[in-house]
Amino acid sequence: GESVGLHLPTLSVQEGDNSIINCAYSNSASDYFIWYKQESGKGPQFIIDIRSNMDKRQGQRVTVLLNKTVKHLSLQIAATQPGDSAVYFCAENWGDMRFGAGTRLTVKP
Amino acid sequence: DTAVSQTPKYLVTQMGNDKSIKCEQNLGHDTMYWYKQDSKKFLKIMFSYNNKELIINETVPNRFSPKSPDKAHLNLHINSLELGDSAVYFCASSVRANEQFFGPGTRLTVL
Numbered sequence: 209g210e211s212v213g214l215h216l217p218t219l220s221v222q223e224g225d226n227s228i229i230n231c232a233y234s235n236s237a238s239d240y241f242i243w244y245k246q247e248s249g250k251g252p253q254f255i256i257d258i259r260s261n262m263d264k265r266q267g268q269r270v271t272v273l274l275n276k277t278v279k280h281l282s283l284q285i286a287a288t289q290p291g292d293s294a295v296y297f298c299a300e301n302w303g304d305m306r307f308g309a310g311t312r313l314t315v316k317p
Numbered sequence: 318d319t320a321v322s323q324t325p326k327y328l329v330t331q332m333g334n335d336k337s338i339k340c341e342q343n344l345g346h347d348t349m350y351w352y353k354q355d356s357k358k359f360l361k362i363m364f365s366y367n368n369k370e371l372i373i374n375e376t377v378p379n380r381f382s383p384k385s386p387d388k389a390h391l392n393l394h395i396n397s398l399e400l401g402d403s404a405v406y407f408c409a410s411s412v413r414a415n416e417q418f419f420g421p422g423t424r425l426t427v428l
Contacts, residue, residue, distance in 0.1 A: 240414070240415070242416060242417075244419075246358070249421075249422075250421060250422070251321075251407050251409070251419030251420050251421050251422050252360070252407070252417075252419045253419070254416045254417075254418070257416060295358050297360065301414050303414065304362065304365065304372075304373055304414055305362070305411075305414060305417060306362070307352075307359075307360040307361075307362075309357075309358075309359055310358045310359070310360070312358075
């Protein structure tokens with residue numbers, strides 16, 4: 209499944225499928241980007257980050273892609289699990305960290 | 318050990334009251350922040366403190382004032398509370414503008 213940021217703030221996927229959460233950032237001078245996961249009733253938690261001199265970075269089951277040409281960031285989650293259900297935020301840094309609007313990911317068993 | 322802690326977790330109060338939310342971090346970070354998260358989950362930065370100096374002050378009403386007694390604490394004082402102040406407030410800390418570690422949040426309800 210795939211979200212397109214503000215126009216689709218909710219993404220629903222089947223357990224085991226791959227998820228793609230998209231984010232359009234605002235400042236072409238941003239040099240550092242982070243994806244955060246926020247579970248219900250908790251504060252945001254760091255998932256993965258990427259510097260502007262990179263196009264791709266992989267973590268455990270997660271991959272972040274950065275396209276500076278169109279100011280686009282995406283988070284790919286492989287084999288999505290029920291525990292991945294949360295709100296996901298992208299954040300960009302150009303002196304201070306600015307958060308995007310968030311996308312709610314719901315994983316159906 | 319809790320890295321970033323906030324108290325209280327829930328705060329219910331009447332309009333017009335003055336209240337404070339406390340935040341402490343034991344990570345040795347040099348920068349601390351306060352965010353407001355509205356009902357649509359939008360996170361808005363309110364303040365940040367770096368080495369006891371305010372370095373960001375967004376368009377926040379002056380009824381809100383951060384107080385940092387030391388590098389490990391950044392408290393948020395709110396005067397004359399209004400209905401629109403109801404939200405979840407998060408404290409966070411970082412080493413400069415890198416990855417931020419968030420507290421568990423304080424849900425403020427103004428009646």
